Amino acid sequence: MTRVGVNGYGTIGKRVSDAVAAQPDMELVGVTKASPDYGVEAAARRGYDLYAAVEDRTDEFAAAGVDLAGTLGDLLDAVDVVVDCAPSGVGERNAPVYEAHDTPAVFQGGEDAAVADASFNARGRFEAARDAETVRVVSCNTTALSRLLAPLDETFGVEKARVTLVRRGGDPSETDRGPINDIVPDPATVPSHHGPDVNEILPDVAVDTAALKAPVTGMHTHSVNVTLETDPDPEAVRDLLADEGRIFLVPEAAGIDGAGALKEYAADAGRPRGDLWENCVWEESISVTGQDLYLFQNVHQEADVVPENVDAIRAMATDADAAESVARTNETLGVGLDSRLGNGELAHTGLTADD
Ligand SMILES: NC(=O)C1=CN([C@@H]2O[C@H](COP(=O)(O)OP(=O)(O)OC[C@H]3O[C@@H](n4cnc5c(N)ncnc54)[C@H](O)[C@@H]3O)[C@@H](O)[C@H]2O)C=CC1
C-alpha cells in the first residue's frame, strides 16, 4: 500500500486526491489547505484528513472551527510520496521542504523541468520515474500532445509536428483570469513551452508549438499538423488512435460540436465534476494529404493530468510496469469513453441506456 499526501487542494489537487483515494493499492493519508475556504468542506465530505499547508496559519483554521490533523511536516512524515498541487511556481519553493523530510515528490507542469529528476507521461516516459526522488507530470497541453505523438511516431514515424494551441483563458472557478474580449498570442514568440516540454517526454520527435489564449474556460483546443514518415490512409490513423486508452475519438454521429457539448456528454456519462481524462480527437477532422496528417483535439485542462499523477506515484513507489499501472488506473477511474454511440452502454458508468 503506497501512502500518499496531496499538498494543495485546488483544481488539480482535489482531483488527484479523489483519484488516489480510488486506487486499491494506495492510501490517501491527507490533503493540505493553505486557508480554510470552501475547499475544506469538499475534503471533509470525502473524509480526507486535513493538514495546514503553511504552519503559521493554523490559527485561521481554528478560528473557522476547522479541525486539523496536523501541518504539512506531519503529513510529509506519514507518507511515501507527496503530490505537490500548489500554484505554479510554489512547487519549486516547496521542494526543499520535501527534501528535508526525505519525502519523494510529484510536481505539476506549472513548474520548470529542472524542479525534478524526471518529467513524466505514462505513454512516453514511465520508466524515467522509476525510483526517482522527484518527478514532474508535464502540463495538461504537453500531456495531451505526448499521448498523441507517441503512437503516431511509433507506428508511422513523425518527421515534424506543428501544433497551434488555443488555450483556455482560465479555469471556470478563476474569476480573475482572462482575456475576456480578445484572442491573445501567449506567448507571442515561438515555440511556446509546450514543444520543448514534449521533448522532455519524446526527445526524438521534432515538434514546433505556437500558443494563444482565448476567452473560454472549458477546454484547450489544438490544431495539429504532423508530417509523417509514411503516408497512411486516414482509416489507419483513426484505428491507431481508437486503440489508445487515453484518447477518445469524438464520433461524428454524436453531434458534439465543441467543448460545451463535450463537457455535457461527460456529465451525462456520470463523470465526476464532468471530467474528461482523455484527449478528445474530433474523428471527422482526421485528414491525410500525402504525408501530412491534420486533426483537431480538445483537452480538458482540469482533468487529463489526473491519471498521469496516479501512474507517476506507481512508477516511483512500486514495481508495476507502465502497462499494469495504466490498466489499473484506467479501470479504477473509468478512463476510456466508447466512440460507438447507441450500443446501449454508457462507458464505465454502470448506467445503461434504460437508466
Ligand atoms: N488548472 C489547470 O488547468 C492545470 C494546472 N496544472 C498545474 O497544476 C498546479 C496546480 O494548479 P491548480 O490546481 O490549477 O492551482 P489552484 O490555484 O487551483 O490550486 C492550488 C492550491 O494550492 C493552494 N496553495 C497556495 N499556496 C500553497 C502552498 N504554499 N502550499 C500548498 N498549497 C498552497 C491554494 O490555496 C490552492 O488551493 C500548477 O503547477 C499548474 O500549472 C497542470 C495542468 C492543468
Ligand SMILES: O=C(OP(=O)(O)O)[C@H](O)COP(=O)(O)O
Ligand atoms: O498546464 C496548463 O496549461 P499549459 O500546458 O498551457 O501550461 C494548465 O492549463 C494551466 O495553465 P495556466 O498556467 O494557464 O493556468
